[in-house]
Amino acid sequence: MIRTLLLALGSASLAACATTDSMTAGGGGMAMAAFDHARSGGARVVTGYGYELSSHDGWSGRMAYEQEGNEARVSMRLRMDGGEADIVTLAIAMPYLDGGVRRFYGETEEGMRVAVELQAGPCEAAPGNGHTYFAAVVVGSRTLTGCGREVAQDDRWSNYLMDYLPAIDTCLAEFRNQSAHVSAAYTMRGGHTGVRIVDEDMQTWECATREAGEAVNSLRPLDAADAIYGEGDPIFVRGTFPDFGEGCYVYESVRHADGTLIGAFGYDACNAATVSAREPGVG
Numbered sequence: 001m002i003r004t005l006l007l008a009l010g011s012a013s014l015a016a017c018a019t020t021d022s023m024t025a026g027g028g029g030m031a032m033a034a035f036d037h038a039r040s041g042g043a044r045v046v047t048g049y050g051y052e053l054s055s056h057d058g059w060s061g062r063m064a065y066e067q068e069g070n071e072a073r074v075s076m077r078l079r080m081d082g083g084e085a086d087i088v089t090l091a092i093a094m095p096y097l098d099g100g101v102r103r104f105y106g107e108t109e110e111g112m113r114v115a116v117e118l119q120a121g122p123c124e125a126a127p128g129n130g131h132t133y134f135a136a137v138v139v140g141s142r143t144l145t146g147c148g149r150e151v152a153q154d155d156r157w158s159n160y161l162m163d164y165l166p167a168i169d170t171c172l173a174e175f176r177n178q179s180a181h182v183s184a185a186y187t188m189r190g191g192h193t194g195v196r197i198v199d200e201d202m203q204t205w206e207c208a209t210r211e212a213g214e215a216v217n218s219l220r221p222l223d224a225a226d227a228i229y230g231e232g233d234p235i236f237v238r239g240t241f242p243d244f245g246e247g248c249y250v251y252e253s254v255r256h257a258d259g260t261l262i263g264a265f266g267y268d269a270c271n272a273a274t275v276s277a278r279e280p281g282v283g
Contacts, residue, residue: 049153050074051118053135054126055146058082061137063090063104063116074104076116078137080144088114100241100253100264102133112140120254120265122162123147132159134257157184157230158265161254165262167193167213172238174207174219175199181266182236184228192217196231234265245269 053061061078072092079085086108093103102118115138123131126147133148150159157164164185172180175197184196188208195207203221210217234252241253241264249266256262 051148167209171195171207184231238263
């Protein structure tokens, strides 16, 4: 259901923005993903799909996507200053991922405006590990800042992007003059990192690294029989923010705390045909 919901949001964004040029350009020649299939089921299981928000400033939140018919929304439980949690229903700002950022808006029962903005990136301004978003929550005249992490039944490879980034950079260097993107990264047997890269001819390659991702151990072409769960959901483009809809993806920017661009995640907005996939042995 969630994959269908997000595909619908992405497709709606493409339709809504088809006649605009509001997105900043960057990069070019995006190849379509060679593989497209359901996410991996081999991860921790949590209730619902959404985000957990936390901070050092005494507030926390839990956002969960909901779907009623063809309409998607988000239910948020927000706890401030140790008090009771308020439940707020939020609409998803459209166009979806406009400017590469997730935005939501609504009102409390008392009529106070609520707005949430989630910027993908390695956030360290909250207790705990695994935060992948910078979170800003506006409630009335008050602005709360902290961190967020995705929670879902299936754990995406992209939640560990910063751990895989050294190996990603090492592998992308092998495609120095090509327009290539990453479709997955994972831990291989022996603790080394594997990176799957789609080149400009839509050929997928597995790049196996060693020495903590600093050196390439092997590089081999793959076909559909080699596909693994979670591949292409999302893709990652290093160091650029592609044009909106390029390669039939909706893009989410990934940034450092100071705003420096790391790259962009791309989510399939065209519901490409699936291929069979095998469960990964490790990762």
